[in-house]
Amino acid sequence: MDTGLLLNHLITAVLVINDDLELLYTNVATEQLLGVSNNKLLEQSLPDHYQTLGIEAHLLQAAIKDNQGLTVNTVTLVTLDGQQHTVDLTLTPIEHENAQALLELRQVDQQRRIHQQLTQDAQQQAAQYLVRNLAHEIKNPLGGLRGAAQLLSRELKEPELQEFTDLIIEQADRLRNLVDRLLGPQKPTQHSLYNIHEVIHKVLQLVYLTLPDNVTLKQDYDPSIPDIQMDPDQLQQAVLNIVQNAVQALDNAGGTIRIQTRTQHQVTIGTKRHKLVLMLSVIDNGPGINPELMDTLFYPMVTSREQGSGLGLSIAHNFARLHGGRIECDSSPGRTAFTITLPINS
Known part of the structure; x- marks a missing residue:
């Protein structure tokens, strides 16, 4: 089976680099992580493709020259477009006539994001449940208040007094609008x-x-x-x-x-x-x-x-x-x- 095909199905960024940090190979996950196409990646050295990486370039170079492995967890990577990622970095020497190494960058902010999203969704659903209950409790007396203001308006003869009932009706409608927005749709509509x-x-x-x-x-x-x-x-x-x-x-x-x-x-x-x-x-x-x-x-x-x-x-x-x-x-x-x-x- 084609090794390149297998590597392109990985979600881990895999790069082959030499001791000058020139890129000799990258998989699809590397393109997605750095936001740069494969052709451009191979034209420049690794440090040219990010703003910051939580490990100095000279430490990577030294490890490759000394034929030493290197593992650093939760490294901050900021790409050229300003996106920030947290990655686990692993450098593995390759037995070759030239000093080369396999560099793996595995995103761990994805797992953290999933956990945060699930927590956030649960918390927001609880908050929305409370808001919906409160909104329903508000709508009933609000409708009665508006109806009473309309009845009172019909009985008033003085126009200047009707201004006050009009104000009550206007504000009741505004509050009902707000409540309706709070409730919002809770089920998928026709797509x-x-x-x-x-x-x-x-x-x-x-x-x-x-x-x-x-x-x-x-x-x-x-x-x-x-x-x-x-x-x-x-x-x-x-x-x-x-x-x-x-x-x-x-x-x-x-x-x-x-x-x-x-x-x-x-x-x-x-x-x-x-x-x-x-x-x-x-x-x-x-x-x-x-x-x-x-x-x-x-x-x-x-x-x-x-x-x-x-x-x-x-x-x-x-x-x-x-x-x-x-x-x-x-x-x-x-x-x-x-x-x-x-x-x-x-």
């Missing part, structure tokens, strides 16, 4: 084949209407992504909520928002592994999110803005879940990325 870039296009049409002059939108699409089963209205709302959050984060100082679409192979969502997924990312270069909010970011009513409702990200999370997907956030000063991952049925 049909739709193109994700058409969804994004509709979102951008809405965003451009109120986009501040100091905020720039950039589009970075993979045009080969096939149509997927979706409710386009739900995904449009999810993406719109995320983009609007990014615009608001940049509103004071300005900046750039990049909307990116990519595919990725062999990705686990929850407990299910998918051969191919869509990854839609909204990336801004704003100040980042308060670390204290990260664990509860997708909970209902959680917000850092005085005028925010705290529902946008919760709704986006729910819509991603109803599509069998997930939403994640990676944030640090200067880079915040929200990524919606959705399965692609091949």
Whole structure:
């Protein structure tokens, strides 16, 4: 059997390097991890393909020259596009006339991400259960309050007094709207084949209407992504909520928002592994999110803005879940990325 074919089916990045850290071989998992095509990988040395790696290049070179193995766990890898990964690194010498070694980079942030997602989903479902119960309790007296205000309005003769009943009705309707948004859909709706870039296009049409002059939108699409089963209205709302959050984060100082679409192979969502997924990312270069909010970011009513409702990200999370997907956030000063991952049925 073809050895190269077997290596390309591994989820571990496998590289063959020499003591100058030149790449002699890479598998498909290496391309996906570093975000660089195989041809470009082989044109340059290993350090040219990442921003930082939690082990100095000279230590790798020394180990290869001395024909010594090396293992380092939970190493931080930051790729050229700014994505941060945690990997276990293993260097194994190869018996050859030239100093060469087999380098394995195994992502362990995937396992950590799965655990965090399962925990987050369980916690959010509990929070949504409490919110739904509270919402139902609010709707009943709210309907009675609105009805009483309508009856009172009919009995009042003075127009200036009717202004107060109109205000009561208006605020009751506003609260009912909020409650309906809190409840939201809890079951999958009818899905049909739709193109994700058409969804994004509709979102951008809405965003451009109120986009501040100091905020720039950039589009970075993979045009080969096939149509997927979706409710386009739900995904449009999810993406719109995320983009609007990014615009608001940049509103004071300005900046750039990049909307990116990519595919990725062999990705686990929850407990299910998918051969191919869509990854839609909204990336801004704003100040980042308060670390204290990260664990509860997708909970209902959680917000850092005085005028925010705290529902946008919760709704986006729910819509991603109803599509069998997930939403994640990676944030640090200067880079915040929200990524919606959705399965692609091949």
